[in-house]
Amino acid sequence: MPANAVSQYDNLRKIRDPLAAVLGLALVAFSALGMAAPAQAADEPDLIFRRSTVFKWMSPNDKLATYGLDDPEVEGVACHFTVPEKGGFKGWVGIAEEVSDVSLAWRQVAPIRFKAKFAQGDDVFRKRRSLFFKKMQIVRGCDEKRNVLVYMVYSDHLIEGSPKNSTSSVPIMPWGSGDSVQRCSEWVEK
Numbered sequence: 001m002p003a004n005a006v007s008q009y010d011n012l013r014k015i016r017d018p019l020a021a022v023l024g025l026a027l028v029a030f031s032a033l034g035m036a037a038p039a040q041a042a043d044e045p046d047l048i049f050r051r052s053t054v055f056k057w058m059s060p061n062d063k064l065a066t067y068g069l070d071d072p073e074v075e076g077v078a079c080h081f082t083v084p085e086k087g088g089f090k091g092w093v094g095i096a097e098e099v100s101d102v103s104l105a106w107r108q109v110a111p112i113r114f115k116a117k118f119a120q121g122d123d124v125f126r127k128r129r130s131l132f133f134k135k136m137q138i139v140r141g142c143d144e145k146r147n148v149l150v151y152m153v154y155s156d157h158l159i160e161g162s163p164k165n166s167t168s169s170v171p172i173m174p175w176g177s178g179d180s181v182q183r184c185s186e187w188v189e190k
Contacts (some may be wrong), residue, residue, distance in 0.1 A: 064083070152168075
């Protein structure tokens with residue numbers, strides 16, 4: 001073959017090399033966006049336990065899962081919530097739309113200390129509950145008159161949210177002798 005001849009493989013390389021470079025840059029960009037995104041809510045919760053509720057013969061069972069979570073902005077307050085998790089093949093693959101039934105309980109577990117000011121209704125935790133359209137959110141507020149932290153869980157949907165929700169409150173109390181009680185009203189952004 002003459003030195004200036006072009007083989008079919010050289011033509012493929014001319015197409016493949018730039019395409020690989022573009023795909024590589026896209027992968028790096030998406031990875032950087034995922035790492036650089038500011039933390040607006042708590043990290044993944046701790047799985048406490050799961051319990052099967054519906055038996056599936058050839059695929060994973062439907063389950064109830066109970067998780068634990070600490071408030072990222074308020075020390076001394078912890079949450080436990082239980083969510084249904086779909087089994088079956090859709091649940092196994094991760095494309096099943098989960099129902100909006102969530103139970104929620106927040107408790108004071110240590111002296112309460114605020115780390116930063118927060119807005120009423122700030123996200124504490126959120127998690128996708130379907131492939132594209134639905135997410136569960138836990139938000140925090142302050143009942144200034146009663147000095148109580150109020151947490152609410154709900155699901156929202158791209159088109160229409162769910163009226164199913166649950167609320168839990170944590171009165172800010174002294175923890176042991178000599179503990180001073182902070183007022184949540186002093187930490188709410190106005």
